[in-house]
Amino acid sequence: GIQVEQSPPDLILQEGANSTLRCNFSDSVNNLQWFHQNPWGQLINLFYIPSGTKQNGRLSATTVATERYSLLYISSSQTTDSGVYFCAVHRGSQGNLIFGKGTKLSVKP
């Protein structure tokens, strides 16, 4: 099946720093989503981005489908950005997602 690899696995930042999270996938996909899992365990939709670039405030994402990767950019990080960031992809007809193992982000004040 399709493989989803995220890097780095762990990231520690000082508040105000910028970061880039990467998601590589092993085959063509119909859909790609980025999620933030907050310290309370909730999964928050960040982006639905099968291709192209989107921005939402301090966060932006780019997916290059032909090269099978996606990037999540976090600018001017805040302590509330801490948590685990998951990339998930889908292919086929059922609409179910295949998740990477996540990047654990810790933002220090």
Add this chain to the structure above:
Amino acid sequence: NAGVTQTPKFQVLKTGQSMTLQCAQDMNHEYMSWYRQDPGMGLRLIHYSVGAGITDQGEVPNGYNVSRSTTEDFPLRLLSAAPSQTSVYFCASSYSRVVPQHFGDGTRLSIL
């Protein structure tokens, strides 16, 4: 509009007990899924449904049953709980297969 609602939020079971995790959505979504999340892992698909009366297995279906009698509800049943089923369970729904999935807040299940 409550989105995807999961109950209970926490549950402790003894080995061999059975229980049902509830999932309900009020968005008239056809696609519903159950995932489990283990420490240090992403979510893995247990079962899914593409509409009322239609279910299928995902990556890790053993020990779980599902049914979909209505569009709104998609319960997950543990037939005989085992310690290996200690996990956080998430339910998700979407209008179709190519739009974003919406997740519930999860059920944290411990089996002793």
